[in-house]
Amino acid sequence: MEADSRSEEEGAELLAQLGYAVAGAGYPRGLTPAQWAALRYLSRANRFSRTVSAFAEFHATTRGTASQTVQRLVDRGFVQKNPSAVDGRSIRLDLAKKGRDTLEDDPLSDLVAAFRSLQPAVRARFVRTLKELVARLSQVRGGRSFGTCPACLHFDCDGRCTGDSAECWCNLFEQPLDVAETDELCVNFEPAN
Numbered sequence: 001m002e003a004d005s006r007s008e009e010e011g012a013e014l015l016a017q018l019g020y021a022v023a024g025a026g027y028p029r030g031l032t033p034a035q036w037a038a039l040r041y042l043s044r045a046n047r048f049s050r051t052v053s054a055f056a057e058f059h060a061t062t063r064g065t066a067s068q069t070v071q072r073l074v075d076r077g078f079v080q081k082n083p084s085a086v087d088g089r090s091i092r093l094d095l096a097k098k099g100r101d102t103l104e105d106d107p108l109s110d111l112v113a114a115f116r117s118l119q120p121a122v123r124a125r126f127v128r129t130l131k132e133l134v135a136r137l138s139q140v141r142g143g144r145s146f147g148t149c150p151a152c153l154h155f156d157c158d159g160r161c162t163g164d165s166a167e168c169w170c171n172l173f174e175q176p177l178d179v180a181e182t183d184e185l186c187v188n189f190e191p192a193n
């Protein structure tokens, strides 16, 4: 009973410990942890979500801080700014080749390898649990919960998402979706139930 009452704090402390381990990897390639986080985010986010404000939401930081982080990456050639195809007034952020190449050397790779060493079923359960924790924390703090198309209220696939054709549809943006895009993170995700 005593162990149970302590498990919440222990879980939070262990997650924080993992965070310190990641932050303690230093500044490889001269990039700060926030800049690494931005590169990772841009490699995972869909075209509707590769914006400064969406990254700010994801990284739980202010728009100003996120903007500085991104601008430094743009200045150093890791990220490119392009006009948004959805909204002509917005800027979409895309990883440049230098950014994609740099992610091959991600300091998070040690943690990825540790994850890989877990049994697949344990790993899958852990990832589900972490996603739930992130969503609950975001809810408590009034933030958005990111997710992917298959579990989204706005997704219209009707079982046609196979092969390479763009047969999936986003009802929110009224845009077709490539199959590969449906696995990318979206800031406009809303759980289907």
Ligand code: SF4
Residues within 6 Å of the ligand: 046, 048, 147, 148, 149, 152, 153, 154, 155, 156, 169, 170, 171, 172, 173, 186, 187, 188, 189, 190
């Ligand atoms: S279906 Fe949902 S998750 Fe997919 S692009 Fe549209 S809003 Fe985003």
